[in-house]
Amino acid sequence: MNGHYASLLHALLPEASLVLGALLVLGFDLFSGRRNSASARLSASVIIGLLAIAAAAYHACDAGVGGNAFKGVLVLDSLGLMTRLGALGLAALTLAMAPGVVRLRHPAEYVAVVLFATTGFTLMAVVQQLLVAFLAIELASLSLYILAGFDKHRPESAEAGLKYFLFGGISAAFLLFGFSLIYGLTGSIEFTEIARQLQVTQGNTLLVVALVMILVAFGFKAAAAPFHLWAPDVYQGAPASSAALIASASKLAGFTLFVRLFWAGFGPVAGGTGLTTLPGWIPAFVIVAVVSLVLGNIAALAQTSVRRILAYSAIGHAGALLLGVLVAGRFGPASLYFYAATYGLATVGAFGVIAVVERAGRCDDLGDLAGLYRRSPLLALCLLVFVLSLAGIPPLAGFFGKFLVFSQALKLSGLAGTAGWVALLAIAMSAVALYYYMLILKQAIVVAPRPAAESAIKVPTPAAAVLVLTATLLVLLGVFPSLVLQLIH
Amino acid sequence: MSLSPLQLCLLFSSALFCVGLIGALSRSNTILVLLGIELMLNAANINFIAFWRFGPAPAAGTGVVFVLFSIAVAAAEAAVGLALVIAVYRHQKNIRLQEANRLKG
Numbered sequence: 001m002n003g004h005y006a007s008l009l010h011a012l013l014p015e016a017s018l019v020l021g022a023l024l025v026l027g028f029d030l031f032s033g034r035r036n037s038a039s040a041r042l043s044a045s046v047i048i049g050l051l052a053i054a055a056a057a058y059h060a061c062d063a064g065v066g067g068n069a070f071k072g073v074l075v076l077d078s079l080g081l082m083t084r085l086g087a088l089g090l091a092a093l094t095l096a097m098a099p100g101v102v103r104l105r106h107p108a109e110y111v112a113v114v115l116f117a118t119t120g121f122t123l124m125a126v127v128q129q130l131l132v133a134f135l136a137i138e139l140a141s142l143s144l145y146i147l148a149g150f151d152k153h154r155p156e157s158a159e160a161g162l163k164y165f166l167f168g169g170i171s172a173a174f175l176l177f178g179f180s181l182i183y184g185l186t187g188s189i190e191f192t193e194i195a196r197q198l199q200v201t202q203g204n205t206l207l208v209v210a211l212v213m214i215l216v217a218f219g220f221k222a223a224a225a226p227f228h229l230w231a232p233d234v235y236q237g238a239p240a241s242s243a244a245l246i247a248s249a250s251k252l253a254g255f256t257l258f259v260r261l262f263w264a265g266f267g268p269v270a271g272g273t274g275l276t277t278l279p280g281w282i283p284a285f286v287i288v289a290v291v292s293l294v295l296g297n298i299a300a301l302a303q304t305s306v307r308r309i310l311a312y313s314a315i316g317h318a319g320a321l322l323l324g325v326l327v328a329g330r331f332g333p334a335s336l337y338f339y340a341a342t343y344g345l346a347t348v349g350a351f352g353v354i355a356v357v358e359r360a361g362r363c364d365d366l367g368d369l370a371g372l373y374r375r376s377p378l379l380a381l382c383l384l385v386f387v388l389s390l391a392g393i394p395p396l397a398g399f400f401g402k403f404l405v406f407s408q409a410l411k412l413s414g415l416a417g418t419a420g421w422v423a424l425l426a427i428a429m430s431a432v433a434l435y436y437y438m439l440i441l442k443q444a445i446v447v448a449p450r451p452a453a454e455s456a457i458k459v460p461t462p463a464a465a466v467l468v469l470t471a472t473l474l475v476l477l478g479v480f481p482s483l484v485l486q487l488i489h
Numbered sequence: 490m491s492l493s494p495l496q497l498c499l500l501f502s503s504a505l506f507c508v509g510l511i512g513a514l515s516r517s518n519t520i521l522v523l524l525g526i527e528l529m530l531n532a533a534n535i536n537f538i539a540f541w542r543f544g545p546a547p548a549a550g551t552g553v554v555f556v557l558f559s560i561a562v563a564a565a566e567a568a569v570g571l572a573l574v575i576a577v578y579r580h581q582k583n584i585r586l587q588e589a590n591r592l593k594g
Binding site for chain 2: 130131134135138142145146149152155156158159160161162163165166169170172173174176177179180181183184187188189232233236237
């Protein structure tokens with residue numbers, strides 16, 4: 001038994017370092033915070049937080065790919081390792097761009113809650129048991145609700161936090177109810193044992209109810225239509241760095257758990273991708289993906305707020321990511337991971353640019369970006385890279401994410417299956433998406449600055465470093481996608 | 490038609506879940522929405538206990554442990570929820586959801 005706990009500790013050292021880091025941040029601020037200014041407190045907290053994330057990344061690599069740990073509750077495979085590193089990296093980027101950009105009255109608490117959320121993400125990356133999965137999702141979600149409502153001065157932030165919480169709470173109840181039915185049907189909460197039981201039991205109504213409830217809950221978390229209602233409000237109202245974390249790292253970790261739960265756990269009841277579909281969860285998936293792709297991309301056309309455009313584009317991307325989950329069953333999760341990670345990078349960068357512009361004035365309306373190239377060439381150049389990557393223009397990383405997912409979906413069963421048609425729809429919708437992405441770039445690069453706001457924007461050094469690093473990564477991964485792809489088997 | 494205890498429990502929990510969902514979706518007072526969410530979570534807890542009690546292997550205790558954890562999560566969720574309700578109350582001086590409509594488009 002002792003051996004089990006030693007292996008558990010070894011597998012969970014990344015989470016332990018993150019929690020320890022969060023406590024250190026709070027403790028350090030408690031003892032030394034009173035004497036310092038708010039910006040010094042934020043810088044100190046961010047440095048401790050980054051050290052904790054670095055320690056977590058080291059321990060994640062150290063735990064390596066050792067297969068099942070703690071009697072199969074956790075699985076340390078290449079997908080888990082890469083998701084952990086990806087979530088840690090995205091969280092580090094959102095933290096590092098905060099100093100000098102985000103105004104907070106409680107900087108240490110903010111960093112601590114970000115670290116708690118990251119703990120949830122890294123746990124979601126490796127779990128393969130319902131109880132720990134539920135706890136990891138809830139740890140991450142509860143932290144994100146707090147982060148969304150963190151800016152107490154702005155009523156929009158509180159409202160965004162409340163709306164996110166109410167939708168998230170309902171989806172958590174759906175998730176728990178679905179899990180309880182799965183437990184009742186299979187008598188187990190381990191993914192592998194659930195799969196073994198589902199192979200022998202015949203499909204029945206309870207199973208359908210359970211699958212639908214779990215799909216609804218994950219649809220909420222991933223902001224897939226028709227469960228997307230919270231996303232635009234939260235992206236618009238939350239502080240920019242919180243919105244960046246909600247849009248990037250939580251998506252990456254969520255979709256990894258999604259793949260594990262649905263393929264490792266519910267694989268036997270997947271159903272087929274053929275046009276004459278077998279009953280299973282794949283047809284339901286396809287419907288949600290189609291609705292997300294269409295609704296997200298069409299509704300984004302009508303938006304005037306930059307953040308809401310990003311939110312609706314996130315709904316569209318959620319549809320494409322669901323397609324990635326479908327192909328993960330046959331071709332492995334590498335393409336899904338690549339799509340989610342590069343999408344996360346581009347979103348973090350875009351919200352970083354928004355945060356810096358907001359610091360200098362406001363950045364709600366599209367027109368607030370007008371003349372960005374004259375006010376700050378660096379910001380305009382970075383925004384160009386991020387938005388083009390979101391749109392999927394080669395040679396940026398976003399293009400290869402889309403290319404891999406869509407080509408695999410077409411290979412799945414060609415046009416004889418639903419997946420191929422959804423891939424064609426997704427390609428068509430990418431063309432629609434290009435229009436509203438170009439609207440953002442037109443304001444930033446072509447239009448002259450407004451007379452009221454044409455002063456130059458000063459980019460703080462940490463934020464500039466983060467933006468340049470993110471843009472470089474997007475170009476690098478676009479040119480050499482195999483750097484990441486070969487690491488996931 | 491006679492129902493087994495497990496079926497009765499499942500009927501009860503499903504009814505509770507539906508009541509909670511309807512409450513959460515139809516109420517305009519935020520606290521009552523929170524109550525609805527709590528009802529839904531507790532319906533799932535009843536499921537776990539029923540499946541554990543009447544299931545094939547009650548000795549394992551998985552269901553009970555799951556419920557203990559989910560009660561703790563529900564408590565944390567209520568704490569976060571009430572904190573956000575207070576944050577909204579500070580700005581709009583009431584907790585009606587219809588008036589939380591600054592964000593739209």
